[in-house]
Amino acid sequence: EAVSGAQLIAQALRAQNIEYMFGIVGIPVTEIAIAAQAVGIKYVGMRNEQAACYAASAVGYLTGRPGVCLVVSGPGFLHTLGGMANATINCWPLIVIGGSSDRNQETMGAFQEFPQVEAGRLYNKLSVRPSSLEVIPAVIEKAVRTSMYGRPGSCYIDIPGDFVNLQVNKSSVKYVECCLPPPISMAEHSAVSKAASVIALSKQPLLIIGKGAAYSHAENNIRKLVDLCGLPFLPTPMAKGVVPDNHPNCVAAARSTALQHADVIILLAARLNWILHFGLPPRYRQDVKVIQIDICAEELGNNVRPAATLLGDINAVTEQLLEEFNKRSWKYPSNSEWWKKLRGKIKNNEERSKGLALQKSLPMNYYTVFHHIRELIPKDCILVSEGANTMDIGRTMLPNVYPRQRLDAGTFGTMGVGLGFAIAAAMVARDRTPGRRVICIEGDSAFGFSGMEVETICRYNLPVLIIVVNNNGIYTGLDANSWEEMLKFGDPATCVPPVSLLPNAHYEKIMSAFGGKGYFVKTPEELRNALKASVTDKQTPSLINVMIDPQSERKKQEFPWLTRSNL
Secondary structure, eight states, X not given: OEEEHHHXXXXXXHHTTOOEEEEOOOTTTHHHHHHHHHTTOEEEEOSSHHHHHHHHHXXXXXXXXXXEEEEOSTHHHHTTHHHHHHHHHHXXXXXXXXXXXXXXXXXXXXXXXXXXXXHHTTTOSEEEOOSSGGGHHHHHHHHHHHHHSSSOOEXXXXXXXXXXXXXXXXXXXXXXXXXXXXXXXXXXXXXXXXXXXXXXXXXXXXXXXXXXXXXXXXXXXXXXXXXXXXXXXXXXXXXXXXXXXXXXTBXXXXXXXXXXXXXXXXXXXXXXXXXXXXXXXXXXXXXXXXXXXXXXXXXXXXXXXXXXXXXXXXXXXXXXXXXXXXXXXXXXXXXXXXHHHHHHHHHHHHHHHHHHHTOOOSSBOHHHHHHHHHHHSOTTOEXXXXXXXXXXXXXXXXXOOSTTOEEOSTTTTOTTOHHHHHHHHHHHHHHHSTTOOEEEEEEXXXXXXXXXHHHHHHHTTOOOXXXXXXXXXXXXXXXXXXXXXXXXXXXXXXXXXXXXXXXXXXXHHHHHHTTSEEEEEOSHHHHHHHHHHHHHOXXXXXXXXXXXOTTOOOOTTSSGGGSSSOO
């Protein structure tokens, strides 16, 4: 009995328990998407390959099993580079399958011919082309396994166009079973007891939780460790919710103080990169002792020489630490000077945010908007967030109580991820936690990167709520009057500030164009009414376009590490 290349690919993905595929079809991959649907894989057709790739990568983070991004050759493949790089830098599993030109036309200037396998190597853990139809299942198994094992990342599979409809006898195919779950490694005992000793001698300890801890489902053990040892903790942005943000030991509101004065820092699957100021002075003490816990050996010792290194699965290593502290019965005293200092700073910062949130002036500022959003959105919703000020202030103002329920621009600081992430989260939520809402909070500039994916959201009837916090620009914008004045000086290309976007753009009409509900709001009352209506309607996608003061910014020195980059 004969089987086609497209069928082999679909069956092999299914055999590896792949559930979701995102992409844009065309020559030569359309048949692969049809075959995938035939074996029960959900296919979501997107409007841009970049957004499709972001969506597939978010599935990997949310479920621990890669999503697949399916694209055509040449430009189609090239549009996935952003998504592959973002997945690999965030350490998320992802599979990209790209069509490529027919083998017998190589070097002839074939349609969309491009060295895709070679180009893919920079962005992926594995970049391969199966040598024949017979080996497709084995190659797909290897790619899925490689994407998940060790430190997760992206893998690329190149499929020549002539493979798709080519047929081969089933008996000659090398079928393989589903790969085993990733093996769980543990830290060596001496390292665990050394780490525990360093922690027990600390005067000003700090636990930093990274998104690797969320990915490894270590929340129960980490919560136990925080409670058992009484440690102050700080989540990195996507690790919010591993321990709830409302836990009394969370010191996110005193972030700078906690980092600057801690004498012992325990890094739980967080990296000493730009997000944590590299672990170096003046942001940290010169003599800070770092205990590093990571799944990737090459990460250990980056930027700071660690006092102890624990190599292994975060959940398993946290359990090892728990056992060690159960033996020692050590608890950090809650009445220490360190706690007094941190609590004082937290109170101070929260009062400043509250003051800004309660300002009555119109147009509204960011803090006022987030204050009302926080009061009216469900506690268990999945928050997707991107933008400059929108993402930064949103992180401090919107709490997460559950793990893996905040998706944002991540380690790579990628703009344009929001709608792809929201679509992926909504697909996964529909299957695993029906009724859980996805709320996507976008800056107006960030929304522009993938705004047409609103059509995808409406086509698949995903009840996503998009909130565009609109300040008419990137960082800051102009109000309508200033804009009109500016245009009097001549051609906008020569006189309009590069950060400006069109004032009062009606983004909500993009949603209503495709059958969703759009709201244009200018006051807290209008915002509250739109939020209540959108949260109550669990069937219809909606977009709330919130006009804020174009000059509204975050309070000074909140997250200074974001002022340089385009976040």
